[in-house]
Amino acid sequence: MKINEIGEFGLIGRIADAFKPLIPNGWEGIGDDCAMIPWSDNRSLLVTTDLLVENVHFLRNRISAYELGLKSLAVNLSDVAAMGGEPVATFLSLGLPSDTVTTEWSDAFFEGYRSFGVPLLGGDTTSSREGIVINITVLGQAKNSHIKRRSAAQAGDWIAVTGPLGDSAGGLQALLQSLPPEADTSELVRRHHRPRPHLAEGRWLGGRAEVHAMMDVSDGVASDLQHILRASSLAATVSVPELPITPLLQRVAAQYGWDAARMALTGGEDYVLLLTVSDAGLEKLQAAYTARFGSPLHLIGRCENGPSGTIRYLGSEAQFTGFKHF
Amino acid sequence: MKINEIGEFGLIGRIADAFKPLIPNGWEGIGDDCAMIPWSDNRSLLVTTDLLVENVHFLRNRISAYELGLKSLAVNLSDVAAMGGEPVATFLSLGLPSDTVTTEWSDAFFEGYRSFGVPLLGGDTTSSREGIVINITVLGQAKNSHIKRRSAAQAGDWIAVTGPLGDSAGGLQALLQSLPPEADTSELVRRHHRPRPHLAEGRWLGGRAEVHAMMDVSDGVASDLQHILRASSLAATVSVPELPITPLLQRVAAQYGWDAARMALTGGEDYVLLLTVSDAGLEKLQAAYTARFGSPLHLIGRCENGPSGTIRYLGSEAQFTGFKHF
Numbered sequence: 001m002k003i004n005e006i007g008e009f010g011l012i013g014r015i016a017d018a019f020k021p022l023i024p025n026g027w028e029g030i031g032d033d034c035a036m037i038p039w040s041d042n043r044s045l046l047v048t049t050d051l052l053v054e055n056v057h058f059l060r061n062r063i064s065a066y067e068l069g070l071k072s073l074a075v076n077l078s079d080v081a082a083m084g085g086e087p088v089a090t091f092l093s094l095g096l097p098s099d100t101v102t103t104e105w106s107d108a109f110f111e112g113y114r115s116f117g118v119p120l121l122g123g124d125t126t127s128s129r130e131g132i133v134i135n136i137t138v139l140g141q142a143k144n145s146h147i148k149r150r151s152a153a154q155a156g157d158w159i160a161v162t163g164p165l166g167d168s169a170g171g172l173q174a175l176l177q178s179l180p181p182e183a184d185t186s187e188l189v190r191r192h193h194r195p196r197p198h199l200a201e202g203r204w205l206g207g208r209a210e211v212h213a214m215m216d217v218s219d220g221v222a223s224d225l226q227h228i229l230r231a232s233s234l235a236a237t238v239s240v241p242e243l244p245i246t247p248l249l250q251r252v253a254a255q256y257g258w259d260a261a262r263m264a265l266t267g268g269e270d271y272v273l274l275l276t277v278s279d280a281g282l283e284k285l286q287a288a289y290t291a292r293f294g295s296p297l298h299l300i301g302r303c304e305n306g307p308s309g310t311i312r313y314l315g316s317e318a319q320f321t322g323f324k325h326f
Numbered sequence: 327m328k329i330n331e332i333g334e335f336g337l338i339g340r341i342a343d344a345f346k347p348l349i350p351n352g353w354e355g356i357g358d359d360c361a362m363i364p365w366s367d368n369r370s371l372l373v374t375t376d377l378l379v380e381n382v383h384f385l386r387n388r389i390s391a392y393e394l395g396l397k398s399l400a401v402n403l404s405d406v407a408a409m410g411g412e413p414v415a416t417f418l419s420l421g422l423p424s425d426t427v428t429t430e431w432s433d434a435f436f437e438g439y440r441s442f443g444v445p446l447l448g449g450d451t452t453s454s455r456e457g458i459v460i461n462i463t464v465l466g467q468a469k470n471s472h473i474k475r476r477s478a479a480q481a482g483d484w485i486a487v488t489g490p491l492g493d494s495a496g497g498l499q500a501l502l503q504s505l506p507p508e509a510d511t512s513e514l515v516r517r518h519h520r521p522r523p524h525l526a527e528g529r530w531l532g533g534r535a536e537v538h539a540m541m542d543v544s545d546g547v548a549s550d551l552q553h554i555l556r557a558s559s560l561a562a563t564v565s566v567p568e569l570p571i572t573p574l575l576q577r578v579a580a581q582y583g584w585d586a587a588r589m590a591l592t593g594g595e596d597y598v599l600l601l602t603v604s605d606a607g608l609e610k611l612q613a614a615y616t617a618r619f620g621s622p623l624h625l626i627g628r629c630e631n632g633p634s635g636t637i638r639y640l641g642s643e644a645q646f647t648g649f650k651h652f
Binding site for chain 2: 003004006008011012015019024028029037039049050051053055056057088089091093095096099100101102106117119121122123124125126127128129133135139
C-alpha cells in the first residue's frame with residue numbers, strides 16, 4: 001500500500017503503536033506538541049522536532065536565508081510554547097547543495113536562527129544532491145503542573161486563539177500567485193516568513209488553571225482543533241464570523257477574491273496558540289490576559305459532547321479540513 | 327564564497343563561534359560526539375543528531391528498508407556509546423516520496439529501527455519531492471565521571487579501537503562496483519549495512535579511569551583521530567601493519583586489488599570506538615577488557631607531543647585523510 005493511502009496520521013499511528021511497549025512509565029511520546037521526559041521532581045524535559053524540505057516547505061528563491069533560519073526555528077519554538085514550556089537548547093541538521101549555497105547564505109541563515117537567543121548545542125551538516133534539508137530538534141522544560149495537554153479539554157470549554165488566523169496563508173497565496181509586492185501583500189508575505197512563536201503567552205497560559213488543553217496552530221484550526229477534540233473525546237462548534245481575521249487580510253482577500261475565512265481555518269502556519277478555557281474561569285482569565293498582553297484571547301467556539309473530533313461550523317455554508325502532508 | 331570552499335568543519339566552526347555566547351556555563355555544545363546538558367547532580371543528558379539523505383548516504387535500491395532503519399539509528403547510538411553513555415530516547419524525522427514508498431517499506435524500516443529496543447518518543451513525517459530524508463536525534467545519559475571527552479588524550483597514551491576497521495568500506499566498494507554476491511562480498515555488504523553500535527563496550531570503557539579520550543569511527547580513523555588530537559593539542563604515530571583488518575577483507579581486497587590499509591584508515595562507517603589509554607594502565611585495562619568482551623582492544627598507535635592534529639603513519643609509504651562531507 002502506498003504511504004499516501006494511509007496518510008500522515010495513519011503512518012504516525014502505526015509508529016506510535018509499534019513503539020508503545022518500549023516507552024517507560026511516566027514518559028509521554030507521540031501525541032502532543034512535545035514529548036515529555038521526567039527531568040526532576042517537578043519538571044519535565046520537552047522535546048520537539050521538525051523537518052523542512054526545499055520545494056515542499058519552502059522555495060529557496062522566495063524566502064531570504066535570514067527568514068528561513070528564523071522561521072525554521074520559530075515553528076519548533078512554537079511547539080514548546082504550546083506545552084507551557086520554555087526552550088533551553090536546539091540542535092540543527094542542515095543538508096546543503098554544496099556547490100550552490102554560499103557562506104553568505106549560511107551566515108544570514110544563522111543570523112535569523114540566532115534571533116531568538118536560544119542556544120544551538122549541536123547538529124549535523126552534510127551535502128545534499130537535491131535541495132536544502134533542515135531538521136531542528138528543540139529541548140525545552142516546564143513545571144509539570146504547567147504542562148497543557150491536548151487531551152485535557154472538557155465539554156463546555158471555550159475555544160480561543162492568541163492571535164489572528166490566516167495572514168500566513170494570505171502571504172503564501174501572494175507568493176504562489178506572484179502578486180505585485182505592494183504594501184499589503186508584502187506585509188502578508190512578511191507574516192508568512194517571520195512567524196513569532198508565542199513563548200511568553202504559552203508560558204503565562206501554562207500557569208493558569210483556567211486553561212485546559214493547548215496546542216499551536218500549524219496545519220490550520222480546522223485540522224489542529226480536531227487533535228484536541230479526538231484526544232479529549234469531544235466535538236465542537238466553531239463560529240466562523242468570530243474568527244480573528246486582520247483588516248489587512250480582509251482587504252487583500254477582497255481585492256483578489258480570496259475566501260478569508262477558509263484561509264483562517266485551513267491555511268495553517270499561523271503559529272498562534274489554540275486553547276480551551278473553562279467556562280467558569282473565562283472572565284477572570286480574559287481580564288488577566290488582556291492586562292498582561294494588551295490584547296484579548298479571541299474566542300472562536302465551544303467544546304461539547306458529541307462524536308469525537310467533529311466540528312460544526314456556524315455562520316458558513318462551507319465545511320473545512322486542514323492541510324494534508326501526504 | 328561557496329560552502330564547499332570552507333568545508334564541513336569550516337562551516338561547523340563558524341556556527342560554533344556564533345552561538346558560543348548563548349551557551350550556559352557547564353553545558354557543552356559542538357565539538358564532541360554528543361552535546362552535554364546537566365541532568366542531575368552527578369549525571370548529564372547527552373544529545374546527538376544525524377541527517378541521512380538518499381543518494382548521498384544511501385542508495386534506496388541497494389539497502390533494504392529493514393537495514394536502513396537499523397543503520398540510521400545505529401550511527402546515532404554509536405555517538406552515545408562514544409561518550410560512555412546509554413541511550414534513553416530517540417526522535418525521528420522522515421521525509422518520504424509519498425507516491426513511491428509503501429507501507430510495507432515503512433513497516434520494515436521501523437522493524438529495523440526497533441531492533442535496538444530504544445524507545446521512539448516523537449518526530450515528524452512529511453512528504454519529500456526528491457528522495458528519502460532521515461533525521462534522528464538520540465538522547466542519552468551518563469554519569470559525569472564516566473563521560474570521555476575528545477580533549478582528554480595525553481602524550482604517551484596508547485591509541486586503540488574496539489573492533490576491526492575497513493569491512494564497512496569493503497562492503498561499500500562491493501556495492502559501488504556491483505560485485506557478484508558471493509559469500510565474502512555479501513558478508514562485507516552486510517557489515518556495511520548492519521553496524522553494531524558498541525554500546526556495551528562504551529559504557530564499560532566509560533567506567534575505566536585508564537581510558538582518557540574516546541569517540542566513534544564514522545569518517546575513518548585518519549580523520550576521526552585528528553579530532554581527538556586537535557582537541558587535545560597532540561600529534562600521533564599510527565602503525566599501519568597493526569590495523570585490525572579482518573581475514574575476510576584481506577581476501578576480498580587481494581581478489582579485487584583493493585588497498586585494505588587505506589580502506590581501514592579512510593573508509594569510515596565502522597562505528598567501532600576509538601580511544602586513548604594511559605601507558606601505566608594499559609596492561610590492567612587490556613586484561614579486564616578481554617575478560618569482559620572475549621576479544622582484546624586493538625592497539626594501533628601512540629599519542630605524542632608535536633604539531634596539533636598531525637599523524638605519522640609507520641610501515642606505509644602512503645599518507646591518509648578521511649572522508650570529506652563537502
